[in-house]
Amino acid sequence: MNRKVPMLSAIVALFIFPALLISIVGLSIPEQGDAPFKRFANSLLTSYSVVTLFLIANMVFYADSRHKPMSPIVGMLLSLAAGFGVAYLIFSSGEIMYEQNSTLRAQIFSNIVRLVVTLASVLSAALIVVGVGFSFMMNKNGSDNKDSYQE
Amino acid sequence: MDDMIRAALLFWLPIGFFVLGIFLYLSRDSNLAKKLGALTSIISLVLFLISPLTVPESPSTELSQLSWYVLPLAVLLFSGLYMTSFSGNVVVGKIHSNYKYIGISLILVSILAMILLQFYSLAPRFPDSTGQINKYWLIFWPTFLITGIALSAFGFVLSENKKAMSICIVFFTGMFIVSSVIDGSEISSEMFREILWLAGADLLGLLVGGVLSIAVFALVIFGYERNLPSPPEMDEPTEEEWSIIRKHLSSNLEVSEDE
Numbered sequence A: 001m002n003r004k005v006p007m008l009s010a011i012v013a014l015f016i017f018p019a020l021l022i023s024i025v026g027l028s029i030p031e032q033g034d035a036p037f038k039r040f041a042n043s044l045l046t047s048y049s050v051v052t053l054f055l056i057a058n059m060v061f062y063a064d065s066r067h068k069p070m071s072p073i074v075g076m077l078l079s080l081a082a083g084f085g086v087a088y089l090i091f092s093s094g095e096i097m098y099e100q101n102s103t104l105r106a107q108i109f110s111n112i113v114r115l116v117v118t119l120a121s122v123l124s125a126a127l128i129v130v131g132v133g134f135s136f137m138m139n140k141n142g143s144d145n146k147d148s149y150q151e
Numbered sequence B: 001m002d003d004m005i006r007a008a009l010l011f012w013l014p015i016g017f018f019v020l021g022i023f024l025y026l027s028r029d030s031n032l033a034k035k036l037g038a039l040t041s042i043i044s045l046v047l048f049l050i051s052p053l054t055v056p057e058s059p060s061t062e063l064s065q066l067s068w069y070v071l072p073l074a075v076l077l078f079s080g081l082y083m084t085s086f087s088g089n090v091v092v093g094k095i096h097s098n099y100k101y102i103g104i105s106l107i108l109v110s111i112l113a114m115i116l117l118q119f120y121s122l123a124p125r126f127p128d129s130t131g132q133i134n135k136y137w138l139i140f141w142p143t144f145l146i147t148g149i150a151l152s153a154f155g156f157v158l159s160e161n162k163k164a165m166s167i168c169i170v171f172f173t174g175m176f177i178v179s180s181v182i183d184g185s186e187i188s189s190e191m192f193r194e195i196l197w198l199a200g201a202d203l204l205g206l207l208v209g210g211v212l213s214i215a216v217f218a219l220v221i222f223g224y225e226r227n228l229p230s231p232p233e234m235d236e237p238t239e240e241e242w243s244i245i246r247k248h249l250s251s252n253l254e255v256s257e258d259e
Helices: A007-026 A035-066 A071-093 A104-138 B003-027 B031-049 B059-086 B099-119 B137-158 B162-181 B189-226 B239-258
Strands: none
Touching: A007 B137, A007 B162, A007 B189, A035 A071, A035 A104, A035 B189, A071 B189, A104 B059, A104 B137, A104 B162, A104 B189, B003 B031, B003 B059, B031 B059, B059 B099, B059 B137, B099 B137, B099 B162, B137 B162, B137 B189, B162 B189
C-alpha cells in the first residue's frame, strides 16, 4: 500500500468537525457564564495529575532499564513545575470551584469521577467505531483474508 | 462509622484495588500473581458495583449506579462486535457464520437500549434521591456522541473502509441532532444543548492535560537519551568470521530452495 495519508484532513475531521457541530447547536442557548471554563480547568488539572502519576510509575521502569536512577526525580520535579505553572495560569484567570460552599477535597473526588465517566464514554465510542470498522473489514467479499494453507 | 471513612473503604478503595489487580494481572509472569490480580479485580468490581447500597450517602456512588446501566450494554455491544467480526474471513479464531446474525442483533439491541435511556423514561437515576436523573449520564451521553463523531470522521478520512465509517458518522451525528432537537421524556433538548458545551470543555481539558503531561515526560526522556554515549565502533569481520557468515547464509538458502 503506497497511499499518501491526508493527515491534515484527518486532523481537521477529528477536531474541527465536532467543534463546528457543538458551536452550531450550542450557540442557540443563552449565555452560560464561566461554567465551561471551570469544567475545562478542572478537567485539565485532573487529567494532567492522573497521567503524570501513571508516567512517574513508568519512569521508575525506565530508570531501571537505562541505568538512569535520577530520571523519576527529574520527571517529578519538571512535572511539578509545569503543574504549578498551569495551575497558576488557571487560578489567575478566575475561580474554578463549582460551588462556593464545597470543599477542595469534595471537588477533587468529584473531578476524578468526572474523568472516569469521560474516559468511559470515550472508550465506548472508540469501541463502536473500531469494532464496526473491523467487522466490515472481516466481512468483506473476496479472499483477502483467506488462509493460504486452506487453498 | 463516619460517612467519609465508609465511602473511602467501600467506594474509593475498591476502585484503587481494581486498578492494582489489573496491573498485577497484566504485568506479572507468575500464575499466582495473575490469579491474585484477577481475584482482587473481581472482588473490587463487585464492591464498587454494590456501593450505592453500601454507601448511599456518598454522591460519588452515582458513578457505580451509572455502571449498572452502561456495563451490561458495553458487554452486549462487545459480544456483538466480536461475533460479527470473527464470523467473517478471519484466519485465527473463526466462529460459525451463523453468529454474524446473532452479533448484529446484539449490536442493534444495545444501541436501541442506549437510545431508550436517553429518550424514554429509562434514564439512570439515583435510587435514594428525589428521582433526579443520574448527573453522570448527562456527562456520558454528549461526550459519547461528540467522541463518536470525531473518531468516525477521523476514520472516514484515513481508513479505506469508507462504508463502515459513513454508517458510524450517520449514527452519531443523527443521534446528536435528534438529542438537540427532540425532547426526551426525561431529558429535554434544551438541557442537552446546555450540557453540550460542558462536555466539550471536559474533552478539551482531558486532551490538553494529557498532552501536556506526556510532553513533560518526553522532555525528560529526550534529555537523557541525548546524553547517552554513542556505541563503540566495531572492527571489520576477520576472514574467519566471513567464512562462518558465508557458511550460515548458504545453508539457509539451501533449505529455502528445498521448500
